[in-house]
Amino acid sequence: MSAETVGRGEHYAANGTRGDVVLRIDGSKPLTTESVAAVEAACSAAESDTSTTMLAVQVTGTPGKDWTYGLEVALVSKWERALRRLERLGVTTVAVASGDCGGLALDVLLATDYRIATPDVRLSLHVDGDATWPGMAVFRLAQQSGGNRLRRAILFGAPLDAQDSLDLGLVDEVTDDLATALTATAEMVGGLSGRELAIRRQLMFDATTTSFEDALGRHLAACDRALRRSATTRTP
Amino acid sequence: MRKDDLRVTVDIANTQSPYDRTLAAEFPILPPTPYASTIVGVGTASSATSFSQQDLLDTFAISDPKIRSVFLNSAIRRRFLELPLPAPDGTPALETQADLLDRHKRLAVDMGRRALQACLDDVGATIADIRHLCCVTSTGFLTPGLSALLIRELGIDRHCSRTDIVGMGCNAGLNALNVVSSWSVANPGELAVVLCTEACSAAYVLDSTMRTAVVNSLFGDGAAALAVVGRPAGDSVGAPGGPRILKFASCIIPDAIDAMRYDWDSTQNRFSFFLDPQIPYVVGAHAEIVADRLLANTGLHRSDIAHWLVHSGGKKVIDAVAVNLGLNRHDVRHTTGVLRDYGNVSSGSFIFSYERLQQERVTVPGDYGVLMTMGPGSTIETALIQW
Numbered sequence: 001m002s003a004e005t006v007g008r009g010e011h012y013a014a015n016g017t018r019g020d021v022v023l024r025i026d027g028s029k030p031l032t033t034e035s036v037a038a039v040e041a042a043c044s045a046a047e048s049d050t051s052t053t054m055l056a057v058q059v060t061g062t063p064g065k066d067w068t069y070g071l072e073v074a075l076v077s078k079w080e081r082a083l084r085r086l087e088r089l090g091v092t093t094v095a096v097a098s099g100d101c102g103g104l105a106l107d108v109l110l111a112t113d114y115r116i117a118t119p120d121v122r123l124s125l126h127v128d129g130d131a132t133w134p135g136m137a138v139f140r141l142a143q144q145s146g147g148n149r150l151r152r153a154i155l156f157g158a159p160l161d162a163q164d165s166l167d168l169g170l171v172d173e174v175t176d177d178l179a180t181a182l183t184a185t186a187e188m189v190g191g192l193s194g195r196e197l198a199i200r201r202q203l204m205f206d207a208t209t210t211s212f213e214d215a216l217g218r219h220l221a222a223c224d225r226a227l228r229r230s231a232t233t234r235t236p
Numbered sequence: 237m238r239k240d241d242l243r244v245t246v247d248i249a250n251t252q253s254p255y256d257r258t259l260a261a262e263f264p265i266l267p268p269t270p271y272a273s274t275i276v277g278v279g280t281a282s283s284a285t286s287f288s289q290q291d292l293l294d295t296f297a298i299s300d301p302k303i304r305s306v307f308l309n310s311a312i313r314r315r316f317l318e319l320p321l322p323a324p325d326g327t328p329a330l331e332t333q334a335d336l337l338d339r340h341k342r343l344a345v346d347m348g349r350r351a352l353q354a355c356l357d358d359v360g361a362t363i364a365d366i367r368h369l370c371c372v373t374s375t376g377f378l379t380p381g382l383s384a385l386l387i388r389e390l391g392i393d394r395h396c397s398r399t400d401i402v403g404m405g406c407n408a409g410l411n412a413l414n415v416v417s418s419w420s421v422a423n424p425g426e427l428a429v430v431l432c433t434e435a436c437s438a439a440y441v442l443d444s445t446m447r448t449a450v451v452n453s454l455f456g457d458g459a460a461a462l463a464v465v466g467r468p469a470g471d472s473v474g475a476p477g478g479p480r481i482l483k484f485a486s487c488i489i490p491d492a493i494d495a496m497r498y499d500w501d502s503t504q505n506r507f508s509f510f511l512d513p514q515i516p517y518v519v520g521a522h523a524e525i526v527a528d529r530l531l532a533n534t535g536l537h538r539s540d541i542a543h544w545l546v547h548s549g550g551k552k553v554i555d556a557v558a559v560n561l562g563l564n565r566h567d568v569r570h571t572t573g574v575l576r577d578y579g580n581v582s583s584g585s586f587i588f589s590y591e592r593l594q595q596e597r598v599t600v601p602g603d604y605g606v607l608m609t610m611g612p613g614s615t616i617e618t619a620l621i622q623w
Contacts, residue, residue: 047537198562217555224517
């Protein structure tokens with residue numbers, strides 16, 4: 001497994017929580033098989049330890065020019081599959097974003113559940129040659145937000161600063177004190193079940209592309225599951 | 237283990253080697269055996285005529301709005317069925333149980349023969365190669381069974397080993413695969429076939445009740461065959477022809493033993509099928525338990541499963557299984573596609589989905605798949621396979 005074990009003391013890790021797996025993504029690096037492996041390994045580590053309720057993700061950096069040189073679409077496909085696995089994970093994924101975030105950093109940020117950013121954050125779709133990179137970040141941006149500022153970002157690569165990102169709902173909070181924010185988030189999600197979160201998340205994803213009639217059966221099944229869970233834990 | 241020992245940081249800069257799915261294959265999935273059963277071919281067949289749900293509402297002059305709604309909101313576009321010949325007044329003639337048993341025998345043998353031949357063609361084998369024939373049916377009763385009838389009909393070698401699995405319902409295809417998988421490991425190199433052949437149009441009652449409407453809106457005729465061969469275990473991964481079968485897991489829910497049944501209705505003087513409205517939720521609530529049991533001690537997570545082939549039991553049961561297992565619409569595309577084009581063809585449904593997956597040519601050596609069927613008992617049957 002491609003993972004490194006470290007002790008406490010990482011500045012972004014929340015002390016006293018069960019968020020024991022941390023994924024770091026440096027957006028200045030080009031996409032390689034190692035990038036795919038890192039995301040897969042983090043997902044695998046989070047799934048392997050059933051006590052894990054949160055996966056912290058640290059993202060920063062934006063790629064230099066010509067970052068797609070030599071890239072093949074087969075590798076992009078593997079990257080997107082890894083991101084999809086992250087996006088469907090049975091734990092809450094919490095991102096901490098700082099500075100310029102583009103490329104892989106933006107891709108991963110947009111696949112997380114809760115996003116904390118520093119005031120200097122700038123989200124941007126990187127321009128490669130004479131156009132912005134048309135990866136699934138474009139899809140996620142369009143799914144998750146809207147408005148003229150996002151259109152400029154998608155079409156022309158205009159960066160989104162912290163306030164823009166907050167206004168557009170692309171990040172959930174902006175703070176200088178990442179450790180406190182991450183600890184508070186870990187406390188918020190600590191008692192929640194990751195598997196139940198994954199179900200609600202999937203219902204949310206499907207809602208934008210499914211008719212009421214098609215969606216009804218899945219939502220009723222999810223309600224039935226919740227009722228069965230509460231019946232086993234409560235007495236009237 | 238202390239909590240600190242579990243703290244893991246994954247960092248691209250520190251990543252040594254790319255993630256490799258074959259790593260998972262090295263986990264202790266099964267006790268080492270010299271042979272592994274491998275699925276080497278697939279074939280399907282239907283009865284001659286297909287109908288839209290609207291065709292059937294018109295043919296049987298069904299006007300009750302609730303029953304019409306059940307038909308039209310079934311997520312089924314067409315089904316293959318053999319309908320009774322019209323009576324002089326143009327409505328379908330009343331058939332006796334004897335008529336239905338005759339139809340079952342005729343359709344089950346005819347569809348079975350064609351599905352079996354399609355499967356052999358897929359393998360590049362002939363009738364003479366078959367060493368074990370396992371026939372599955374739940375929509376009628378025959379003695380001697382389908383295996384004997386097909387051996388006579390097709391001229392299969394009279395010394396062919398055989399099994400008949402009768403009355404286990406929609407889950408039975410995986411019960412059969414379990415038996416055939418063991419047979420293949422014990423008889424390496426020999427061709428065995430699982431043949432599910434269900435004449436669901438020989439298993440209906442028309443009494444204008446919601447009970448029969450639910451059943452009549454759902455099932456279709458169909459037969460499907462899987463060819464299985466025991467191969468040396470070390471050569472099986474990535475071998476051409478299909479996935480090896482790694483493991484089975486079952487779950488019976490005795491509290492729901494009467495919730496799905498096909499038994500004698502003395503008021504109608506014939507067999508009648510019953511589906512409890514709670515069944516989709518009961519099945520959904522147990523799907524995660526059996527899936528986790530299937531993957532236990534394999535080193536695999538659910539997210540490692542690239543292909544899910546779930547029985548096309550009906551829209552509600554597919555929704556419930558998908559929600560409880562965290563599957564998306566793409567994961568169950570063949571399950572919903574088979575339901576849309578064939579209805580619920582009972583025990584062979586998952587083989588129809590398997591055939592579609594193989595035709596997509598998206599599987600790559602090393603990919604894992606889960607087969608899942610549900611049926612009376614109430615039961616969930618599962619199998620883990622690897623391409």
